[in-house]
Amino acid sequence: xxxxLHIPYCVSKCPYCDFNSHAGREHExxxxxxxxxxxxxxxxxxxxxxxxxxGGTPTVLPPALLAQLLAGLRAHLQLSPGYEWTxxxxxxxxxxxxxxxxxxxxxxxxxxxxxxFHDRHLRFLGRAHDAAGAxxxxxxxxxxxxxxxxxxxxxxxxxxxxxxxADARTALAFGVxxxxxxxxxxxxxxxxxxxxxxxxxxxxxxxRSRELMRCLAEFLTAQxxxxxxxxxxxxPGEACRHNLAYWRQRDWQAAGAGAVSCVQGQRWTRxxxxxxxxxxxxxxxxxxxxxxxxxxxxRLREAWMxxxxxxxxxxxxxLRALGxxxxxxxxxxxxxxxxxxxxxxxxxxxxxxxxxxxxxxxTVRLLP
Amino acid sequence: xxHPQDLIxxxxxxxHIDHGKSTxxxxxxxxxxxxxxxxxxxxxxxxxxxxxxxxxITIKAKxxxxxxxxxxxxxxQLNLIDTPGHVDFSYEVTRSLQxxxxxxxxxxxxxxxxxxxxANYLLADQLRLAVVPVINKIDLPSARPEVAKAEIEESLxxxxxxxxxxxxxxxxxxxxxxxxxxxxxxxxxxxxxxPLQALIFDAIYDDYRGIILYVRVKNGxxxxxxxxxxxxxxxxxxxxxxxxxxPQMESSPDGLAAGEVGYVxxxxxxxxxxxxGDTITDAERPAEPLPGFRELKPMVYCGLYPAGxxxxxxxxxxxxxxxxxxxxxxxxxxxxxxxGHGFRCGFLGMLHMEICQERLEREHDLxxxxxxxxxxxxxxxxxxxxxxxxxxxxxxPREGYEAIEEPMVEINFLVPAExxxxxxxxxxxxxxxxxxxxxxxxxxxxxAYRMPLAExxxxxxxxxxxxxxxxxxxxxxxxxxxxxxxxxxxxxxxxQPCEALAFIxxxxxxxxxxxxxxxxxxxxxxxxxxEIALQAAIGSRVIARExxxxxxxxxxxxxxxxxxxxxxxxxxxxxxxxxxMKMIGxxxxxxxxxxxxxxxQIEDE
Numbered sequence: 011x012x013x014x015l016h017i018p019y020c021v022s023k024c025p026y027c028d029f030n031s032h033a034g035r036e037h038e039x040x041x042x043x044x045x046x047x048x049x050x051x052x053x054x055x056x057x058x059x060x061x062x063x064x065g066g067t068p069t070v071l072p073p074a075l076l077a078q079l080l081a082g083l084r085a086h087l088q089l090s091p092g093y094e095w096t097x098x099x100x101x102x103x104x105x106x107x108x109x110x111x112x113x114x115x116x117x118x119x120x121x122x123x124x125x126x127f128h129d130r131h132l133r134f135l136g137r138a139h140d141a142a143g144a145x146x147x148x149x150x151x152x153x154x155x156x157x158x159x160x161x162x163x164x165x166x167x168x169x170x171x172x173x174x175x176a177d178a179r180t181a182l183a184f185g186v187x188x189x190x191x192x193x194x195x196x197x198x199x200x201x202x203x204x205x206x207x208x209x210x211x212x213x214x215x216x217x218r219s220r221e222l223m224r225c226l227a228e229f230l231t232a233q234x235x236x237x238x239x240x241x242x243x244x245x246p247g248e249a250c251r252h253n254l255a256y257w258r259q260r261d262w263q264a265a266g267a268g269a270v271s272c273v274q275g276q277r278w279t280r281x282x283x284x285x286x287x288x289x290x291x292x293x294x295x296x297x298x299x300x301x302x303x304x305x306x307x308x309r310l311r312e313a314w315m316x317x318x319x320x321x322x323x324x325x326x327x328x329l330r331a332l333g334x335x336x337x338x339x340x341x342x343x344x345x346x347x348x349x350x351x352x353x354x355x356x357x358x359x360x361x362x363x364x365x366x367x368x369x370x371x372x373t374v375r376l377l378p
Numbered sequence: 379x380x381h382p383q384d385l386i387x388x389x390x391x392x393x394h395i396d397h398g399k400s401t402x403x404x405x406x407x408x409x410x411x412x413x414x415x416x417x418x419x420x421x422x423x424x425x426x427x428x429x430x431x432x433x434x435i436t437i438k439a440k441x442x443x444x445x446x447x448x449x450x451x452x453x454x455q456l457n458l459i460d461t462p463g464h465v466d467f468s469y470e471v472t473r474s475l476q477x478x479x480x481x482x483x484x485x486x487x488x489x490x491x492x493x494x495x496x497a498n499y500l501l502a503d504q505l506r507l508a509v510v511p512v513i514n515k516i517d518l519p520s521a522r523p524e525v526a527k528a529e530i531e532e533s534l535x536x537x538x539x540x541x542x543x544x545x546x547x548x549x550x551x552x553x554x555x556x557x558x559x560x561x562x563x564x565x566x567x568x569x570x571x572x573p574l575q576a577l578i579f580d581a582i583y584d585d586y587r588g589i590i591l592y593v594r595v596k597n598g599x600x601x602x603x604x605x606x607x608x609x610x611x612x613x614x615x616x617x618x619x620x621x622x623x624x625p626q627m628e629s630s631p632d633g634l635a636a637g638e639v640g641y642v643x644x645x646x647x648x649x650x651x652x653x654x655g656d657t658i659t660d661a662e663r664p665a666e667p668l669p670g671f672r673e674l675k676p677m678v679y680c681g682l683y684p685a686g687x688x689x690x691x692x693x694x695x696x697x698x699x700x701x702x703x704x705x706x707x708x709x710x711x712x713x714x715x716x717x718g719h720g721f722r723c724g725f726l727g728m729l730h731m732e733i734c735q736e737r738l739e740r741e742h743d744l745x746x747x748x749x750x751x752x753x754x755x756x757x758x759x760x761x762x763x764x765x766x767x768x769x770x771x772x773x774x775p776r777e778g779y780e781a782i783e784e785p786m787v788e789i790n791f792l793v794p795a796e797x798x799x800x801x802x803x804x805x806x807x808x809x810x811x812x813x814x815x816x817x818x819x820x821x822x823x824x825x826a827y828r829m830p831l832a833e834x835x836x837x838x839x840x841x842x843x844x845x846x847x848x849x850x851x852x853x854x855x856x857x858x859x860x861x862x863x864x865x866x867x868x869x870x871x872x873x874q875p876c877e878a879l880a881f882i883x884x885x886x887x888x889x890x891x892x893x894x895x896x897x898x899x900x901x902x903x904x905x906x907x908x909e910i911a912l913q914a915a916i917g918s919r920v921i922a923r924e925x926x927x928x929x930x931x932x933x934x935x936x937x938x939x940x941x942x943x944x945x946x947x948x949x950x951x952x953x954x955x956x957x958x959m960k961m962i963g964x965x966x967x968x969x970x971x972x973x974x975x976x977x978x979q980i981e982d983e
Contacts, residue, residue, distance in 0.1 A: 014939055030940075192935045216930020223931060241935050256939045270940040277943060302943055315946055319937060345964065349908060367931035368907040374952045 012060045012255045013053070013087070015046065016266030017068040018284050021102065025136045025201035026194060030268030030282045031066040042267070042284050043075055045291040047082040049265040056088035060252035061095040067123075069099040069108045076108055080115035089116070094157075094251045096121055101139035101147035109154045119157035119250075121190075122147060127180045128173060131166045136201075148184045157248060159188040164226060165219045166194055167212040174222050175229050182233055187248035191226055192241050193219060220367045227366065240319045240369060257316045259309070267297075275309075277302040310334050311377055318373050323353070323360020339376055346372055380599070380635035381455040384565045388594060388639055390459040390474055392502060393484035394492035394851065398514040402484060402546035402555075403442075403458060409552050410444035410456065412624060440580070441477075441592055441639050443622040446556055454560055457639035459579065459594075461498070467726060468855060469674055470706075472501050473579040473655045476670055477594035477639065480508030480563030482555065483536070487513045487521035487543075491529040491818060493792045493851035499534050508563045511541035512555060517548045525819065533818040566596075568636030573665035574598030574606070576634075576642075576658040581649060583702040587619075589646035590627075593658060594639045596668060601633030605661040606644065610653050610671055614661050615644035649705040674706050676724025677785060677856065678731055678751050678835050679769040681712060681878065682738070683720030685969045686745030690719045696742035697721055700734060707734050712770070717747060717878045717960055717972070722770060728835050747972050749878050753832045756783040756859050771880040774866050776917075782864040782882070785831040788813065789854035795821050797846045804841055808833035809862075809884060829854075830862065832883070867892050867921070870913040871899070874963030879975055889914075893922040895975050902971030905929035910965055 019039065020031045061083070071079065089095070096119040097112050099105065109120065124144045126132050132140055139147070151158055160181040164174040174191075181189055196202050196211070205211045227237055235243040239257060242250065255262055264271035267287035270279045279300040281287040290297035304312070310332040317324025330336070343359055346352040351365040351372050359376075361369055393399040444456040461474040475481065481502050485495055502509055511530055513523045523543055530538035542558060544551025580592040593600075600606070604617045621629040622640040634640045646652060654674065657667040684693045697709050708724040725731035731751060738744055749770075757766040758780040768774055774782075789810070793801045798815075802825065805812070810827035817823050834854055842850045867888050869879035879899075883891055892914025899912050903926055910926040937945045959966035 193931070193933065195935050218930070220930040223933075240933060240937070253938060256937075256942065262939060264939070268940070270942075272939065272942075279940075308946070311950070312942060312946055315949055316937070316942070349964070351907065365907075367933060370932045370934055370949060370952065371907055374949055374956060377949060377953050 011054070011056055011058045012252055012260060012262035013056075013058050013062070014252070014262060014264040014266075014269055014271070015050070015061070015063045015083075016264070016269040016280075017046075017063060017065040017071065018042075018267040018282075019070045020065065020067045020100070021070055021138050022136070023201075025205070026196070028197035028200050029066065032284060035284060038284060038288065039071060039075055041288050043071070043079050043082075045288040046266050047079065047086075048291050049297065050083060051086050053087075053263050053265065055086060057090040057093075058087055059090045059093060060255060061087070061089070061093065062252040063095075063097040063117075065098050067100045067102075068097050069102065069105065069112075071108075073104075073107050073111050077111050077115070080111065080117070084115055094119055096157075096159075096250065096252055098123065099147070099151070100137075101143040105147045106150045109151055113154040118155060119159070120151045120155040121159040121161065121188075121250075122151055123161045124148065124177075124181065125161060125163045126166070127177050131163075131169060131173075134166060135163065145180070148181070148186075152184050157188065158184070158186040159190060159250065160184075160186050162189060162191045163194055164191055164222050165214055167214070169222070171222055171225050174226060178226060178230060178233075182235075187235070187245040188250065189230060189235060189243045190241055191230075191243065193223065223367055224364075227363070236321070237363075237366070238321045240366065254320075257320050259313060259316060272304070275304045277304055306333055307378065314376055314378070315373055317359075318361045318369060318376070321360065321363070323358045325358050327357070329359075334378055338378065342375055346375065352376075379632055380570075380638055383568070383570070383635075383637045385452060386455045386457065386565055386637040387480070387559050387563050388457045388459065388478045388566055388637065389480045389482065389559055389563050390461050390478045391482045391484055392461060392471070392475075392495075392498035393514075394486070394489070394494040394498075397484050397486040397489065397492070397495070398546050399460075399484055402482070402512070402514065402544070403460060405546045405549060405552050406456075406458060406556065407442060407444065407625070409556065410446050412442060412444050440625070441623050442625040443639060444624075446560070448557075448560055455638070456556070456559060457594075459639065467730070468497065468501065469672060469726075470580070470654060471498060472505075472670065473577070475502055475505050475507060476655075476668070477577055477579045478507060478563075479566055480510065480559070482510050482512050482559070483530075483534075484512045484514050485526050485530060485541075487516045487523045487526050488518055490522070490526045490822070491533050491792070493790055493853035496533060496790065496792065496824070497853040497855075499536070509536060510555070510558045510562050511536060511538050512551070513541050513543050515545055515547070516543045517545040517550060529818050529822070533816070533824065566637035568595070568597045570597075570599050570636045572597040572636075573663045574600055574604075574658065574660040575665045575668055576600055577668050578608070578652065578654060578656045578658060580654060581652040581705065583649050587643055589643070589649060589652060591642040591644070591646070591652065591658075592623075592639075593634070593642050595634045595636050597636050597665065598660065599633060599635045600642065600658070602629075602631075604633075606642075606658050607661040607664060608652065608656050609659055609664075609667040610656040611651055613646075613651060615646060617642055617644050619643040649702055652705065654705070674726070676706065676708050676726060676754070677831060678725045678727055678753060679722060680725075680731060680751040681717070681720055681722050681749035681770065682709075682735070683717040683747045683749070683878075684745070685747045688745045692742065693720065693738075693744060693746065696738050696744055697723070699742070700737060704734065706730065717749070720747075724769065728839070747878075747969055749972070750881055751835050752882065753785050753830075753835065755785075755864070755882060757781075758783065770877075771866050771882050772877045774882065781861045783859040783861050784864060786828055786857050786860045787831050787834060787854040788857045789827050789829050789834060789852060791825045791827070791842065791850060791852050792818065793823055793825065793842075793846050793850040795823055797850065798823055798825065800845045801825060801842065801850060804838075804845060805829065808836070808838060828857065830860075830884075831856070865916045868915050869895055869899070870911070870915060871903070871962040871967065872908075872910050872965045873913075874965070876962045876967075878972060885916075888916060889921045896922055896924045898975050899967075899971060900924045900926055902974050903965065903967055906965060907932075908964075 018030050022033045095117045097117045098121045100123040127141045230243040238249045261273045267284045268282040278298045280297045281299040287297050347354050353360050353362050391399045441459045446454045446456050459474050461471045513526050527538040542554045575597040576593045576595045607614045655671040659665045706726050709721045712722040760780045805827045810829040813826040863885045865885050868875045896912040909928050912924040913920050914922040
């Protein structure tokens with residue numbers, strides 16, 4: 011089983027971020043943790059193979075509150091032997107103390123939102139830390155966690171290929187076994203989106219973006235971290251099992267404001283506003299804001315969408331099991347294979363490595 | 379009883395577009411009590427279709443029977459037959475004229491003689507009709523009736539000294555016109571005892587009554603229950619209803635006798651069974667057919683394909699319905715490769731094509747893609763007697779033909795003196811061969827050319843209008859086929875020929891037109907995952923090429939548990955967008971691109 015927990019708070023809201031995160035709500039932290047634990051206690055006790063505390067910034071919580079949360083989780087939830095427990099963090103102040111708390115309660119994987127080791131790009135991204143802070147946090151995390159991920163962003167205005175590769179190199183120097191490198195995406199509802207509409211965001215050269223993507227993948231593969239998903243690179247055995255569960259269409263439980271669970275064909279989204287979430291849980295309600303039934307066709311479409319994100323692709327047997335007729339998609343896949351966009355063998359169909367830049371285009375064609 | 383023959387006048391009105399024909403007809407109706415005064419009448423009776431009113435033209439000829447009480451105390455039966463005003467319908471004009479003994483020639487007092495005035499006059503003159511000149515719109519400040527009169531005399535060699543000065547709008551000169559109709563137009567000749575000869579000058583399909591024929595009885599007497607024969611169609615029917623148009627249909631118990639005009643219903647199933655210009659005779663006592671009949675042949679073809687949300691079935695239904703109403707519109711299903719399934723449609727000319735298209739779109743709420751209009755070419759096959767007629771470039775054999783012949787027209791331009799040079803240049807660019815030049819007074823000139831019809835349908839009219847600030851007019855008539863150095867230009871998208879974009883043109887302009895098209899395609903086709911080569915080629919020889927670069931990337935960077943639904947919906951939306959694309963090989967071409975390319979053919983001239 012898999013479980014996702016959401017901490018919807020940050021010290022500040024970054025202009026590109028469309029996640030459910032809120033700044034300046036320190037006053038409700040305690041109530042939120044209480045509500046979150048209440049919801050957790052309604053969940054099956056496990057055992058859980060993977061746990062993921064994401065945000066927001068979970069480490070925005072004061073160490074004592076963090077400890078309270080973790081203690082509550084351990085009290086209610088069982089973990090499988092060899093479990094993976096990830097917590098997200100952003101470089102900030104007194105990280106060492108928080109990392110110690112996380113590690114003490116059994117968190118064994120830390121995902122650090124570095125984004126860049128260049129102050130210029132960090133400023134553009136509106137991050138609360140600088141390059142030195144990122145290095146310090148990473149050094150500190152390195153001592154506490156067996157498994158480390160660093161989030162990086164590329165495709166930033168004026169970012170050269172060398173800069174992007176230097177970021178990856180710096181992260182690798184700290185011995186991280188996992189890297190997530192995201193191309194900057196301008197999402198609706200963000201400050202960047204508004205700026206873009208006003209023409210106040212520098213335009214990105216699509217050719218350069220594609221080049222950056224290709225260079226990063228080449229470099230990281232050469233360094234022993236081949237991509238296993240669109241934006242995720244890992245040394246063998248270091249892939250994030252929790253995220254793989256999403257991409258392989260497993261069920262997962264969730265708790266927390268805005269958190270999404272998917273269990274037995276029901277995808278539930280909890281209330282996004284922390285205050286509303288807290289109030290609902292307190293009333294004894296389920297705090298679900300949106301329910302979606304994943305029917306067979308939707309499940310199949312998602313199998314294609316998610317499967318093509320993965321380097322391993324999607325099993326033909328799985329597509330058959332989900333009711334996709336090979337007569338429908340095989341001719342399309344073959345014509346895409348002819349132009350080098352798809353790889354097809356007896357068992358699986360996958361996006362060709364050199365076609366990653368065209369992922370959505372290919373997906374749309376194959377989508378039933 | 380049928381009206382005494384000497385008290386009948388059969389006449390029509392001929393005029394250039396917008397010179398006031400419909401308004402004048404309406405005034406005549408009003409004056410003879412056939413309709414209420416204009417105030418409460420939106421409808422112009424003789425222009426039935428919404429579209430016709432908007433465009434200020436009359437598509438299909440109709441007729442009306444009026445009772446005119448002359449000051450001599452006698453009641454005259456005036457049969458006014460309306461005529462289409464545009465050159466595309468010149469055959470129909472001729473048939474209407476043939477039903478008359480005379481006509482009113484209406485000329486706008488400000489605009490003077492125009493191309494269609496001349497064309498229509500010449501048709502009337504050939505049929506030896508009595509012509510009554512009317513200078514209309516004399517109440518306008520810009521009216522120059524004396525100039526108009528002079529132009530009539532000079533360009534038509536028609537005495538205009540006594541032309542009636544009128545304003546249909548203001549009701550000026552209406553009585554004089556009616557007086558002149560009775561005085562100057564001879565009563566119909568014809569023998570009411572002779573075997574039946576009735577001219578079909580029009581036919582329509584009516585949802586309730588089926589096919590209705592509009593006829594002028596030339597000889598004999600036609601009654602209900604008569605067994606009639608349509609000579610050219612070689613079909614026999616029984617008359618189920620017959621009567622006059624006032625303007626509503628009014629049954630006539632005594633039928634119609636020589637000289638009279640009216641309608642005939644005879645349980646005819648399809649409009650295609652009726653040929654305009656055909657002669658109705660008595661099945662038992664047949665007479666000779668009347669002269670002048672011609673099988674109507676479409677001159678311009680294009681492909682129509684469903685687009686947007688419209689389906690093939692919807693388009694088929696619309697096309698079928700249109701052909702019920704318009705016998706000169708022809709269609710066959712065709713497969714257009716990238717465009718899917720659609721129809722190859724034939725029209726009498728460009729205006730006819732536009733009208734049909736608009737009617738399809740408007741009356742059936744359809745979205746369509748139209749391929750480039752083309753004329754009917756004749757291909758002389760090598761070593762064979764047979765001549766292949768092709769209406770689409772894809773029918774042209776790759777080889778094995780001796781020559782291609784194209785339809786030619788004799789075209790007349792009436793242009794202001796200061797624009798003669800520009801129009802001559804235009805005519806030359808369009809492969810026109812100069813025939814003659816006549817002056818209409820000091821300020822205007824008529825230029826006659828022999829020109830390929832293909833060049834005319836290539837938006838020549840709009841070019842003429844823009845070159846002459848709207849003052850130039852034109853008129854053309856088909857005058858046979860002629861061999862020319864024609865080539866088929868293929869448009870290749872990523873090495874796939876696109877039949878919908880292929881065209882036949884003269885070798886000398888092939889490169890320029892090919893280049894214009896692929897330039898436009900380059901603007902319209904979005905970037906793909908791969909580089910796209912665009913080429914224009916004659917056979918295997920590439921005459922122009924362009925490249926569309928591939929785009930940078932199309933990747934959803936992040937997709938975790940909480941994003942899956944939203945990201946899926948985004949992809950589903952992209953997928954929907956793809957459905958509005960047409961595939962040429964592996965390249966997706968937006969439907970809008972086809973329209974834009976067709977426009978480019980015209981604009982880049």
